Amino acid sequence: AQSVAQPEDQVNVAEGNPLTVKCTYSVSGNPYLFWYVQYPNRGLQFLLKYITGDNLVKGSYGFEAEFNKSQTSFHLKKPSALVSDSALYFCAVRPFAAGNKLTFGGGTRVLVKP
Amino acid sequence: NAGVTQTPKFRVLKTGQSMTLLCAQDMNHEYMYWYRQDPGMGLRLIHYSVGEGTTAKGEVPDGYNVSRLKKQNFLLGLESAAPSQTSVYFCASSSLREVIQETQYFGPGTRLLVL
Numbered sequence: 090a091q092s093v094a095q096p097e098d099q100v101n102v103a104e105g106n107p108l109t110v111k112c113t114y115s116v117s118g119n120p121y122l123f124w125y126v127q128y129p130n131r132g133l134q135f136l137l138k139y140i141t142g143d144n145l146v147k148g149s150y151g152f153e154a155e156f157n158k159s160q161t162s163f164h165l166k167k168p169s170a171l172v173s174d175s176a177l178y179f180c181a182v183r184p185f186a187a188g189n190k191l192t193f194g195g196g197t198r199v200l201v202k203p
Numbered sequence: 204n205a206g207v208t209q210t211p212k213f214r215v216l217k218t219g220q221s222m223t224l225l226c227a228q229d230m231n232h233e234y235m236y237w238y239r240q241d242p243g244m245g246l247r248l249i250h251y252s253v254g255e256g257t258t259a260k261g262e263v264p265d266g267y268n269v270s271r272l273k274k275q276n277f278l279l280g281l282e283s284a285a286p287s288q289t290s291v292y293f294c295a296s297s298s299l300r301e302v303i304q305e306t307q308y309f310g311p312g313t314r315l316l317v318l
Binding site (some may be wrong): 093095097098123125130131132133134135138179190191193194196 | 245247248
């Protein structure tokens with residue numbers, strides 16, 4: 090069975106500093122990987138996805154993520170964090186054979202301080 | 204387009220009561236999903252549907268039933284609510300057209316408190 094781990098419950102970063110949110114996964118076969126963001130009292134919003142091709146994926150709001158097959162990781166990054174990036178971030182994996190069903194990590198809360 | 208909408212936004216139930224959560228999408232998506240979100244556990248799939256008239260169990264289906272009588276609607280029912288079902292419930296939908304690559308679009312959530 091597939092699984093996703095987000096080892097940090099919370100990440101604190103100063104505005105303007107780089108932001109990294111970690112994600113590792115376990116899945117049989119080729120993974121399809123996703124990042125979603127949830128702002129307070131809102132549903133999840135899609136940020137970016139890795140399906141195939143270039144290991145560096147660029148997404149919405151200046152975020153990017155790097156797929157590392159050997160380390161089974163898909164860390165989310167942003168070069169310069171904004172206070173408005175404060176939210177709950179979820180990593181998700183969809184195995185090739187799972188149709189369209191996502192398995193989510195537990196989430197990482199990001200707090201960007203001015 | 205309204206996207207994915209959920210009704211109600213918030214509900215308080217007593218143990219043993221029943222209720223139905225409504226999800227509606229106007230994107231003509233084939234796939235629809237119900238998740239529950241609990242602190243530290245991410246989202247867990249309750250039930251899903253790959254088309255009108257079809258439903259399937261997800262990761263945590265016990266205590267819930269679903270129906271997809273119309274393509275645009277996906278109902279989640281709790282026949283006899285329990286405190287363990289206190290959670291935030293999210294509905295999502297996605298297209299079949301590129302099923303592997305399509306993202307899921309989420310509704311704003313329903314907060315349910317079972318006393």
